[in-house]
Amino acid sequence: MSLLDYFRSKKPATASIAKERLQIIVAHERGRRDQPDYLPQLQQELIAVIRKYVQIDDDMVQVQLDKNDSCSVLELNVTLPED
Amino acid sequence: MAKIIVVTSGKGGVGKTTTSASISTGLAKHGHKTVVIDFDVGLRNLDLIMNCERRVVYDFVNVIQGEATLKQALIKDKRVETLYILPASQTRDKDALSLEGVGKVLSELAETFDYIICDSPAGIEHGALMAMHFADEAIIVTNPEISSVRDSDRILGILQSKSQRAKDGQEPVREHLLLTRYNPERVVRGEMLSVGDVEEILAIPLLGVIPESQAVLTASNQGVPVILDDSSDAGQAYEDAVARLLGEKREHRFLDTQKKGFFKRMFRG
Ligand SMILES: Nc1ncnc2c1ncn2[C@@H]1O[C@H](COP(=O)(O)OP(=O)(O)OP(=O)(O)O)[C@@H](O)[C@H]1O
Ligand SMILES: [Mg+2]
Numbered sequence: 423m424s425l426l427d428y429f430r431s432k433k434p435a436t437a438s439i440a441k442e443r444l445q446i447i448v449a450h451e452r453g454r455r456d457q458p459d460y461l462p463q464l465q466q467e468l469i470a471v472i473r474k475y476v477q478i479d480d481d482m483v484q485v486q487l488d489k490n491d492s493c494s495v496l497e498l499n500v501t502l503p504e505d
Numbered sequence: 506m507a508k509i510i511v512v513t514s515g516k517g518g519v520g521k522t523t524t525s526a527s528i529s530t531g532l533a534k535h536g537h538k539t540v541v542i543d544f545d546v547g548l549r550n551l552d553l554i555m556n557c558e559r560r561v562v563y564d565f566v567n568v569i570q571g572e573a574t575l576k577q578a579l580i581k582d583k584r585v586e587t588l589y590i591l592p593a594s595q596t597r598d599k600d601a602l603s604l605e606g607v608g609k610v611l612s613e614l615a616e617t618f619d620y621i622i623c624d625s626p627a628g629i630e631h632g633a634l635m636a637m638h639f640a641d642e643a644i645i646v647t648n649p650e651i652s653s654v655r656d657s658d659r660i661l662g663i664l665q666s667k668s669q670r671a672k673d674g675q676e677p678v679r680e681h682l683l684l685t686r687y688n689p690e691r692v693v694r695g696e697m698l699s700v701g702d703v704e705e706i707l708a709i710p711l712l713g714v715i716p717e718s719q720a721v722l723t724a725s726n727q728g729v730p731v732i733l734d735d736s737s738d739a740g741q742a743y744e745d746a747v748a749r750l751l752g753e754k755r756e757h758r759f760l761d762t763q764k765k766g767f768f769k770r771m772f773r774g
Pocket of ligand 2: 521522523545550625626
């Protein structure tokens with residue numbers, strides 16, 4: 423590589439893209455790790471029930487379990503389509 | 506009491522066997538009675554790196570199945586006193602490792618050894634789970650590369666939930682990050698994740714940074730753990746990591762580009 427090439431090769435810093443992507447995926451996977459095994463199944467069945475009444479997409483239902491010292495809270499978030 | 510240390514990564518080919526060979530050799534050089542076990546049943550590579558491939562008679566699976574005693578299977582290293590190798594079987598598959606069998610062999614070894622180093626196979630399947638199950642400490646070998654970092658995080662999750670320590674509600678497995686195949690020049694150019702990036706994402710204590718080095722291949726060609734090449738950068742970096750493992754505080758080296766690197770690049774045709 424010549425001197426000229428060295429200064430010319432201003433490629434985008436791909437490492438920072440890698441870092442950003444990693445931070446997102448790792449946070450997502452850690453969140454899922456602490457969740458009970460039955461959650462995906464529960465989510466599917468909830469979606470099926472809601473669909474009897476409203477047309478929704480899979481990603482419009484979020485189910486999450488939050489554990490506190492004294493109790494656990496099952497959080498259910500359903501986004502309804504605008505009509 | 507013996508300390509069981511697993512060398513693991515999730516992703517394959519990141520430097521687990523290279524690390525197991527050097528860390529075990531280093532601990533033995535410090536005078537600790539050390540055994541290194543090849544958990545990569547079916548493949549067996551550690552014997553080549555340790556230069557004892559022609560002395561293997563019995564293996565780990567033979568011992569588990571009662572076909573040989575530990576004494577018959579252990580190979581004494583010819584260079585370093587107090588270092589022993591327990592090779593993997595080439596003819597069986599990983600399912601030959603039972604939890605009960607592995608546990609029995611480890612507790613027998615624990616009676617006479619100070620350190621038991623477990624060289625894990627890649628993946629998160631049975632073989633890797635067996636290698637980490639009884640660990641007191643874990644060296645997470647990671648390359649500064651996106652899929653290796655993600656796999657390391659998954660392995661950490663498994664250690665925290667499936668190890669014996671986790672199941673017994675004991676103090677958790679002590680985790681160490683070992684970043685290997687590090688290339689400071691590529692980090693400076695923004696092409697490679699930096700030590701700081703990986704530490705920030707995995708959030709576990711840094712045991713060491715091993716540079717990408719010609720010396721590793723040269724050493725493995727000859728069946729010499731690279732830590733014994735004390736003139737090499739990788740050898741010195743492994744020696745630092747061993748000292749830190751033993752509680753010494755040492756500065757991290759080989760993190761910066763050599764100064765001449767810039768001029769070298771400028772004047773290279
Ligand atoms: N610091 C380094 N610099 C250069 N090459 C390296 C370095 N560390 C490891 N290597 C090379 O990378 C390759 C894989 O190393 P190694 O066998 O130790 O990985 P592994 O994680 O045990 O692989 P597997 O998952 O297959 O068991 C080898 O060819 C080795 O020489
Ligand atoms: Mg290996």
